[in-house]
Amino acid sequence: MRTHRLLTALGCALTAVLATAWSGPPPTATATEVRVHDGVVRGAAHDGYRTFEGIPYAAAPVGRLRWVPPRPAAPWSGVRDATRPASACPQPAGEVPGGSTDEDCLHLNVTTPDDAGPARPRPVIVWLHGGGFTTGAGGSYDAHRMATRGDVVVVTVNYRLGALGFLAHAGLPGSGTFGLADQQAALRWVRAEIGAFGGDAHNMTLAGESAGGYSVCAQLASPAAEGLFDRAIIESGPCAGSPDRPFAPSSVPLSTARATGADLAAEVGCGSARDPLSCLRRVSVPRLLAAQATDQQPAYATPLLPADPGAAITAGRFHHVPVLIGNNHDEGNGWAAGIIRAGNPVTPGTWPDVVSAFFPSPGQAEAIVHEYPVQQGDGGPVFGAVIGDANFACPTARTDAALRTAQVTTWRYEFADEHAPPLTSGTPPFPLGAPHASELPYLFDLGGRPRDLTAAQHRLADTMIDYWARFAGMADPNGPASPNWPRHTVLSLAPDGIAPTRTTELRHHCAFWNTHG
Numbered sequence: 448m449r450t451h452r453l454l455t456a457l458g459c460a461l462t463a464v465l466a467t468a469w470s471g472p473p474p475t476a477t478a479t480e481v482r483v484h485d486g487v488v489r490g491a492a493h494d495g496y497r498t499f500e501g502i503p504y505a506a507a508p509v510g511r512l513r514w515v516p517p518r519p520a521a522p523w524s525g526v527r528d529a530t531r532p533a534s535a536c537p538q539p540a541g542e543v544p545g546g547s548t549d550e551d552c553l554h555l556n557v558t559t560p561d562d563a564g565p566a567r568p569r570p571v572i573v574w575l576h577g578g579g580f581t582t583g584a585g586g587s588y589d590a591h592r593m594a595t596r597g598d599v600v601v602v603t604v605n606y607r608l609g610a611l612g613f614l615a616h617a618g619l620p621g622s623g624t625f626g627l628a629d630q631q632a633a634l635r636w637v638r639a640e641i642g643a644f645g646g647d648a649h650n651m652t653l654a655g656e657s658a659g660g661y662s663v664c665a666q667l668a669s670p671a672a673e674g675l676f677d678r679a680i681i682e683s684g685p686c687a688g689s690p691d692r693p694f695a696p697s698s699v700p701l702s703t704a705r706a707t708g709a710d711l712a713a714e715v716g717c718g719s720a721r722d723p724l725s726c727l728r729r730v731s732v733p734r735l736l737a738a739q740a741t742d743q744q745p746a747y748a749t750p751l752l753p754a755d756p757g758a759a760i761t762a763g764r765f766h767h768v769p770v771l772i773g774n775n776h777d778e779g780n781g782w783a784a785g786i787i788r789a790g791n792p793v794t795p796g797t798w799p800d801v802v803s804a805f806f807p808s809p810g811q812a813e814a815i816v817h818e819y820p821v822q823q824g825d826g827g828p829v830f831g832a833v834i835g836d837a838n839f840a841c842p843t844a845r846t847d848a849a850l851r852t853a854q855v856t857t858w859r860y861e862f863a864d865e866h867a868p869p870l871t872s873g874t875p876p877f878p879l880g881a882p883h884a885s886e887l888p889y890l891f892d893l894g895g896r897p898r899d900l901t902a903a904q905h906r907l908a909d910t911m912i913d914y915w916a917r918f919a920g921m922a923d924p925n926g927p928a929s930p931n932w933p934r935h936t937v938l939s940l941a942p943d944g945i946a947p948t949r950t951t952e953l954r955h956h957c958a959f960w961n962t963h964g
Contacts, residue, residue: 476530483640485522488529492561495595499644500556500586501533504636505629507551508607513728514614516621517553517632532556532586536608537732542582548732552605555633558590559600563645570920571646573637573676574603575630577657577684577884580696580743581609589892596909597916600646604633606662610711610739611732615704615746619724623704623746627665631751634666634675652678652919656887660684661696661756664846665745667766668759669752678922680915681772683883685842687757687849690744692964693805694782695838697744698755704746714738760846763853769922770850771915773860773937774843777880779834783827784875793826801830814963818956827877832956837964839883841957851935858924858932860914862886863941864907868898886940890915903942911940 476491481499490499505517512518534549535542563569572593576583585603594601606612612626621628638648653676655663663679664686666672688697699707712718715738717726747755759765786801787793793801798821803812821829843859850857867885869875879885888898889908900908914924914932924932929945932938936947 478530480526481643483643485520486524487526489526490529490557493591495561496558496591497561497644498556498558498591499529500531501529501554502527502557503533503553504555504604505553505632508553508611508625509550511728513550513611514616514619514621514625514724516625516628520553532584533605535584535586536605537611537736538578538582538608539736542578542587543584546736547584548736550611550732552607553629553632554585554605555636556585556590556603557600557641557644557646558594558603559644559646560594560598563600565642565645568642568645568647568650569598569600570916571600571602571637571641571648571651572597572680572915572919573634573651573653574601575606575653575655575659575662576603577655577659577696578608580613580626580658580745581739581741583608583658587894588887589895592892592908593890593912593916596912597919599916599919600641600644602633602637602641602646604630606630606633609743610708610735613704613743613745614708614711614727615701616708616712616724616727617705619708621751622708622749623699623701624749624751627662627669627745627751628671630662630666631669631672631675634672638675649677650920651676652680654680654682654915654919655684656682657684657884658696661686661688661698662745664756664760665698665752667768667770668754668756668764671751673766676766676768678768678919679770680918681770681846682886683774683778683839683843685757685772685774685839686760686846687842688838689757690742692838692842693742694779694834695842698747698752699744701746701748704744707740711735711738711740757842757846757849760853761849765853767853767855769856769858769918771858771860771918771924772843772847772850773862774835774839775881775883775885776861776863776865776939777828777831777835777885778839778883779836780828780831780875780877780879781871781882781884782834783831784877784879786830787827787876788873793821793830795821795823795826798826798829802833805834811963814959818959818963828880831879831882836953836956837960840953841960841964844953844957845961856922856934858918858934858938859936860932860938860940862889863939864889864904865941866901866904868900868904886911901942907940907942907945910945
């Protein structure tokens with residue numbers, strides 16, 4: 448079975464069906480201007496909030512700046528329009544309709560409450576999008592509900608993706624970490640400039656989901672990120688990810704990344720060039736996108752990322768800031784459904800072969816089949832549970848335990864709305880529950896389009912925003928209007944009840960993965 452690599456990339460961007468509205472501000476918006484160091488930006492004033500989109504935080508990484516750590520943006524004269532998102536970073540078609548080939552993409556977007564200002568600056572949430580380090584854009588996340596209800600300033604960020612963001616090659620400074628360096632440049636820009644938008648530069652939370660969540664892990668472990676953020680939110684991007692769990696984001700050693708880079712150079716005709724890097728910088732973006740590997744990971748054993756993030760956290764070598772971390776109850780169901788729809792049924796008879804395709808180590812598949820037996824008719828959910836436990840739930844539990852061992856304040860959740868709005872079109876082969884990325888429409892309007900939520904789901908969305916925003920402001924999600932979130936418990940987030948979740952079954956399965964993983 449060779450379908451899982453493609454499905455991994457597709458599953459990491461489950462928001463793609465929703466995030467297709469790349470339009471300007473609504474007709475009722477009026478202009479509003481703010482001065483930053485590089486010039487004046489004109490954004491849009493809406494009902495209760497203001498938006499400033501497509502602000503450059505670094506120079507365009509084009510020409511000789513391709514595969515160079517981010518450089519400062521050039522100042523501009525006059526007033527720069529900031530009423531619509533700038534181009535997404537180069538990527539195949541998917542979340543961004545038609546994809547993108549525009550390397551001039553290092554921009555960010557600011558959403559701020561109407562009355563935020565220097566007299567009472569608001570906490571700041573800097574959001575890193577997911578998408579398997581190959582797709583996604585900050586402009587896909589309409590943050591006005593987070594900003595207005597949460598009373599926070601939200602910044603969404605573009606960063607280099609795919610081979611353009613994570614190429615490694617001998618003799619190339621910054622190898623394997625250009626996208627992570629972009630994120631740090633954005634954080635430095637926010638520290639310096641967010642006060643002009645009413646944000647508190649001394650109260651910043653770095654947040655992200657999937658690859659964005661793993662990026663938060665990488666920044667926790669990066670010495671160069673010291674002092675750039677004060678709290679962290681990690682959604683479905685556990686720091687303990689590893690390449691042998693291909694559904695969750697992870698990092699690879701620099702040696703592995705360089706081997707991948709050499710393969711790319713050979714694929715585009717630069718492998719035997721006298722100056723391979725100069726040759727690669729002349730290759731067109733579409734050709735690079737066509738040649739790059741489906742899977743992309745940051746590289747560790749590098750100056751920016753000295754160690755694998757999970758190992759660094761286990762060893763206590765990371766920035767000790769409060770962390771809110773969690774995963775979804777049915778993380779693996781979307782991938783399991785996609786694999787089944789691609790012609791790979793999961794039945795008692797096929798289950799051993801399906802498991803062997805994803806867990807090829809000797810004896811591992813047999814143990815998994817015994818731990819997760821398939822009965823007639825429940826193959827999809829069981830397969831989803833294997834993917835979810837191995838790639839997300841148990842690595843999240845390990846990350847949380849390592850953080851607590853290091854005396855870090857943590858708050859852990861499980862998003863568990865079994866009727867969460869679907870993120871893909873069509874009818875799945877079994878009910879998906881709360882799969883990967885399904886919590887996002889409760890926090891953002893993806894692509895600027897609100898989802899059809901029930902009244903109970905709207906209440907859950909409001910509660911989640913309250914938790915996230917209060918954590919960003921005070922490192923404690925609790926408040927008088929929300930159910931209590933006890934420390935050292937896993938809070939289940941569902942419309943029919945918010946309470947500490949039952950963990951006995953998960954502990955049993957995680958003990959299994961600790962032995963057989």
